[in-house]
Amino acid sequence: MATARKNTTRKASGTSTGARKTAAKKRASGSGSSSRAAAKKTTRRGQRPDALTLLKRDHDDVKKLFNRYERQKDDMSSGDKGEMVRVICGNLSVHAQIEEEIFYPALRNVADEDLDEMLDEAEVEHTGAKQLIAELQGAQPGDRLYDAKVTVLGEQVKHHAGEEEEQIFRKARRAKELNLEVLGEQLEARSTELKGELGLQ
Ligand SMILES: [Fe+2]
Ligand SMILES: [Fe+2]
Numbered sequence: 339m340a341t342a343r344k345n346t347t348r349k350a351s352g353t354s355t356g357a358r359k360t361a362a363k364k365r366a367s368g369s370g371s372s373s374r375a376a377a378k379k380t381t382r383r384g385q386r387p388d389a390l391t392l393l394k395r396d397h398d399d400v401k402k403l404f405n406r407y408e409r410q411k412d413d414m415s416s417g418d419k420g421e422m423v424r425v426i427c428g429n430l431s432v433h434a435q436i437e438e439e440i441f442y443p444a445l446r447n448v449a450d451e452d453l454d455e456m457l458d459e460a461e462v463e464h465t466g467a468k469q470l471i472a473e474l475q476g477a478q479p480g481d482r483l484y485d486a487k488v489t490v491l492g493e494q495v496k497h498h499a500g501e502e503e504e505q506i507f508r509k510a511r512r513a514k515e516l517n518l519e520v521l522g523e524q525l526e527a528r529s530t531e532l533k534g535e536l537g538l539q
Contacts, residue, residue, distance in 0.1 A: 389521035404492035
């Protein structure tokens with residue numbers, strides 16, 4: 339988590355808005371013939387998910403973890419609870435970071451006013467989730483409000499993921515300038531890197 343956050347700060351502070359938009363444009367359009375060629379190859383083979391498929395899969399995976407926590411929380415040992423929350427928080431942090439570093443900037447680059455507002459709200463929701471994640475990472479399973487914090491985080495994440503899929507993904511699908519296959523590759527590569535740093539894979 340610490341490393342993942344540090345990277346966000348470094349990237350955000352070291353890049354101007356203009357530079358970020360340019361970088362996002364290059365990423366979104368898959369600039370570089372090699373990445374474009376790789377995307378075509380993987381798409382043809384049907385082995386790699388595009389950006390929306392990959393992000394939806396993350397949403398579904400973490401929702402399942404929250405549901406499992408709710409079902410089993412009264413029967414789990416403290417150790418098992420702590421480990422499940424570590425995995426939930428780690429995966430959420432990585433997901434938020436790859437969206438903020440790669441997906442949202444690519445969308446900002448092609449956004450109309452509506453999409454800009456949706457992305458603003460999404461970023462604020464990420465900030466709220468990060469606050470609860472930080473509290474849970476500093477807590478122990480026996481602490482007061484621990485289960486309540488997991489429950490509320492799950493509710494917030496489900497709401498956020500639902501809006502993202504219904505509103506933001508719909509806009510992304512219509513944005514012909516976006517290369518969702520290339521974005522999917524970039525998201526997957528960064529996700530693998532960050533999960534490795536957090537010991538999640
Ligand atoms: Fe998000
Ligand atoms: Fe998401």
